[in-house]
Amino acid sequence: METRELRYFVAVAEERHFGRAAERLGIAQPPLSRAIQQLERRLGARLLDRTTRGVALTEAGAVLLAEGRAALDAVDAAERRARRTHDGPGLVLVSKAGASEELLAKLLDAYAAEPAAVDVDVQLCGPGQQERLLRDGRADVALLHRPFDATAGFDTEELATEGQALFLPAGHPLSTRAELRTADLADVALPRWPHPDGAYPDGPGPEVRDTAQLRQLVSLGRAVAVLPDSARHALADDVVAVPLVDAPLVTTVIAWPAHSRSRPLADLVRVATRL
Amino acid sequence: METRELRYFVAVAEERHFGRAAERLGIAQPPLSRAIQQLERRLGARLLDRTTRGVALTEAGAVLLAEGRAALDAVDAAERRARRTHDGPGLVLVSKAGASEELLAKLLDAYAAEPAAVDVDVQLCGPGQQERLLRDGRADVALLHRPFDATAGFDTEELATEGQALFLPAGHPLSTRAELRTADLADVALPRWPHPDGAYPDGPGPEVRDTAQLRQLVSLGRAVAVLPDSARHALADDVVAVPLVDAPLVTTVIAWPAHSRSRPLADLVRVATRL
DNA sequence: GCCGGCGATACCGCAGGGGTATAGATGACG
DNA sequence: CGTCATCTATACCCCTGCGGTATCGCCGGC
Numbered sequence: 001m002e003t004r005e006l007r008y009f010v011a012v013a014e015e016r017h018f019g020r021a022a023e024r025l026g027i028a029q030p031p032l033s034r035a036i037q038q039l040e041r042r043l044g045a046r047l048l049d050r051t052t053r054g055v056a057l058t059e060a061g062a063v064l065l066a067e068g069r070a071a072l073d074a075v076d077a078a079e080r081r082a083r084r085t086h087d088g089p090g091l092v093l094v095s096k097a098g099a100s101e102e103l104l105a106k107l108l109d110a111y112a113a114e115p116a117a118v119d120v121d122v123q124l125c126g127p128g129q130q131e132r133l134l135r136d137g138r139a140d141v142a143l144l145h146r147p148f149d150a151t152a153g154f155d156t157e158e159l160a161t162e163g164q165a166l167f168l169p170a171g172h173p174l175s176t177r178a179e180l181r182t183a184d185l186a187d188v189a190l191p192r193w194p195h196p197d198g199a200y201p202d203g204p205g206p207e208v209r210d211t212a213q214l215r216q217l218v219s220l221g222r223a224v225a226v227l228p229d230s231a232r233h234a235l236a237d238d239v240v241a242v243p244l245v246d247a248p249l250v251t252t253v254i255a256w257p258a259h260s261r262s263r264p265l266a267d268l269v270r271v272a273t274r275l
Numbered sequence: 276m277e278t279r280e281l282r283y284f285v286a287v288a289e290e291r292h293f294g295r296a297a298e299r300l301g302i303a304q305p306p307l308s309r310a311i312q313q314l315e316r317r318l319g320a321r322l323l324d325r326t327t328r329g330v331a332l333t334e335a336g337a338v339l340l341a342e343g344r345a346a347l348d349a350v351d352a353a354e355r356r357a358r359r360t361h362d363g364p365g366l367v368l369v370s371k372a373g374a375s376e377e378l379l380a381k382l383l384d385a386y387a388a389e390p391a392a393v394d395v396d397v398q399l400c401g402p403g404q405q406e407r408l409l410r411d412g413r414a415d416v417a418l419l420h421r422p423f424d425a426t427a428g429f430d431t432e433e434l435a436t437e438g439q440a441l442f443l444p445a446g447h448p449l450s451t452r453a454e455l456r457t458a459d460l461a462d463v464a465l466p467r468w469p470h471p472d473g474a475y476p477d478g479p480g481p482e483v484r485d486t487a488q489l490r491q492l493v494s495l496g497r498a499v500a501v502l503p504d505s506a507r508h509a510l511a512d513d514v515v516a517v518p519l520v521d522a523p524l525v526t527t528v529i530a531w532p533a534h535s536r537s538r539p540l541a542d543l544v545r546v547a548t549r550l
Numbered sequence: 551g552c553c554g555g556c557g558a559t560a561c562c563g564c565a566g567g568g569g570t571a572t573a574g575a576t577g578a579c580g
Numbered sequence: 581c582g583t584c585a586t587c588t589a590t591a592c593c594c595c596t597g598c599g600g601t602a603t604c605g606c607c608g609g610c
Contacts (some may be wrong), residue, residue, distance in 0.1 A: 001350055001353070001354045002277055002278045002279060003276065003277045003278045003350070004277060004327055004598095006350065006353065012549075017555075018557060018558095019555090019556070019557085025597090027599065027600090028599065028600055028601080029556090029557075029558095030558075030560095030599085030600080030601085030602095031598065031599045031600075033557060033558060033559090034559090034597095034598085034599095035598085037558085042353065043359055043361070044358065044361065045360070046361065047357070050556090050557060050558090051553075051556090051557095051607085052556055052557075052606060052607045052608070053555080053556075053557095053608075054557095055557085058361075059360050059361075060357045060358070060360040060361040061357075063353075063356050063357050063360040063545070064353055064354075064356075064357035066534065067349070067352055067353035067356050067357065067412070068353045070349055070534060071346065071349035071350040071352065071353045072347055074342070074349040074350075075276055075278070075281065075346040075349075075350070077342055078276070078281065078338075078339055078342035078343045078345070078346045079276045079339075079345065081338050081339075081342050082336075082338050082339035083318055083319060083320055083335070084332075084341065085320070085334050085335040085338040086318070086319070086320030086321065086333075086335040087320075095559090124426045129373055136539075137342070138554075140410030152430055152533035152534065153428050153429075153532075153533030154428075155427055155428075155535065155584085175411065179561085195563080206560085209457055212432055245463070248430055257426030257428075258427035259341065259345055259427065259428065268316065272427035279567095281575090292587080293587075293589095294586090294587070294588090302567060302568065302569090303568070303570080304587090304588080304589095305568085305569080305570085305571095305588090305589075305590080305591095306568045306569075306587060307568095307591090308588060308590090309567085309568090309569080309589085312552065312589085325587085325588065326576080326577090326587085326588095327575060327576040327577065327586070327587055327588075328576080328577070328586075328587075329586095329587075330587095330588090350589090457605095466602060
């Protein structure tokens with residue numbers, strides 16, 4: 001199966017519409033129809049149920065969509081990592097904006113002191129994006145936070161575990177409490193995080209993209225946030241943190257593609273585990 | 276990057292010779308040279324150092340070889356799993372021939388009793404092959420044995436942990452001992468297992484492909500073997516097992532691709548963990 | 551019953567992948 | 581040092597197959 005066929009199929013499967021998929025791919029609709037038919041013939045399997053109002057995935061189509069996305073990411077990763085290797089030694093580390101800032105700073109300092117240290121390009125992104133970057137080769141290593149981020153398929157080492165706290169603007173009714181339980185948050189409008197596809201769930205809370213942005217909203221009195229205790233370290237005067245004693249513990253882990261065995265990556269991981 | 280280009284590059288990188296790679300690919304040598312040149316131009320990176328006596332990998336080439344193999348496996352997996360889904364529900368389980376036989380039998384029995392059980396196709400193979408089958412989609416789930424098999428990149432659940440024993444033909448000098456230590460094996464010729472590429476290391480012991488074959492050689496008095504205790508269960512009268520008290524513990528795990536979320540697979544894993 | 555939207559079919563043009571023949575480069579060898 | 585063997589690159593040709601345009605057939609909505 002060729003990458004092109006797979007890209008075409010994934011586009012149709014995601015758009016559930018040949019015309020829109022063709023537009024997204026920058027080709028006309030008829031060649032796309034033909035390509036999908038050929039793919040189905042070669043696989044010997046129906047992938048799509050066509051109706052006059054669009055297309056639906058068959059079971060085999062759903063499997064090919066899931067596996068095909070992973071395969072396309074792997075191909076992209078091969079290309080990106082080869083290109084980056086040619087451009088010179090270096091690592092791309094990705095972390096959530098605003099999360100584990102102190103740990104990240106210590107890690108970068110400690111690694112830079114290593115004799116064989118290479119350039120580390122730090123990418124900050126919103127939650128749930130790191131996994132994708134690691135899979136498609138835009139990043140080599142990531143700081144993830146269990147249980148929020150999926151670590152499936154990566155090698156990981158645990159770096160730190162901490163509790164969570166509610167971060168409130170000073171003057172908020174709950175800000176005088178010594179500690180809180182999740183039940184106390186029943187009628188608090190918590191911020192809404194985007195799904196992986198970028199859409200936001202419905203609800204009363206503000207829409208946020210990353211933790212740094214959220215912290216600013218809290219400071220402005222426009223949001224309250226549940227964040228790991230370490231977010232406390234750069235707290236503005238007008239923000240209060242109250243421990244949430246029964247919130248799940250958050251573990252910061254360093255994660256990398258399971259097959260990676262480069263020397264700089266191994267050094268970075270070793271430094272991280274010895275912090 | 277197209278699958279075809281990647282296949283071509285991997286062939287040349289593995290053969291380190293354009294002519295042989297072309298033959299393996301079933302094409303002539305000149306188009307292959309051209310294809311690699313185009314790939315290098317598109318990537319903007321030299322992948323191979325050509326000499327008149329063959330080719331050597333550059334650093335970027337080595338990265339592309341490793342990542343490219345994984346990517347090609349992922350593409351194959353997408354194709355195979357889509358095809359198998361179309362052919363009907365079913366799981367392919369792979370295990371080492373002769374290993375964990377009792378546990379495997381119990382697992383298959385227990386799963387078959389499930390209300391939503393699907394066909395389970397059991398593939399037996401030599402050591403180190405399961406990982407490959409799981410990666411390229413020929414299998415859905417595997418029984419692996421830590422620390423011998425690599426579980427990197429898979430989701431796993433532990434099923435059993437056991438010690439190892441030395442399996443000897445009756446009458447062997449060591450067969451009367453109540454227990455052994457690894458130091459006692461210093462001048463015993465242990466069997467040689469093939470590398471992933473099929474080549475055998477040099478040494479005095481017999482060449483073996485799988486545990487079932489090894490057991491037969493022991494029974495014939497042509498080999499001695501270090502195997503997990505459970506290999507004892509179908510022991511012939513003429514074979515003696517002596518515990519190796521300081522050998523590493525062997526953990527049997529059930530492993531599957533990290534992103535797999537099919538109902539039959541989840542059922543099988545649940546049944547396995549409750550054995 | 552007509553219209554609009556969607557996927558499939560028919561047909562054409564050309565980019566590019568594959569083939570053969572051969573040149574160019576370089577280490578091996580007498 | 582010249583010749584040969586070996587291996588990759590270049591030149592040139594052919595034809596497959598991808599992509600484009602025009603149009604058809606089908607079906608749901610009004």
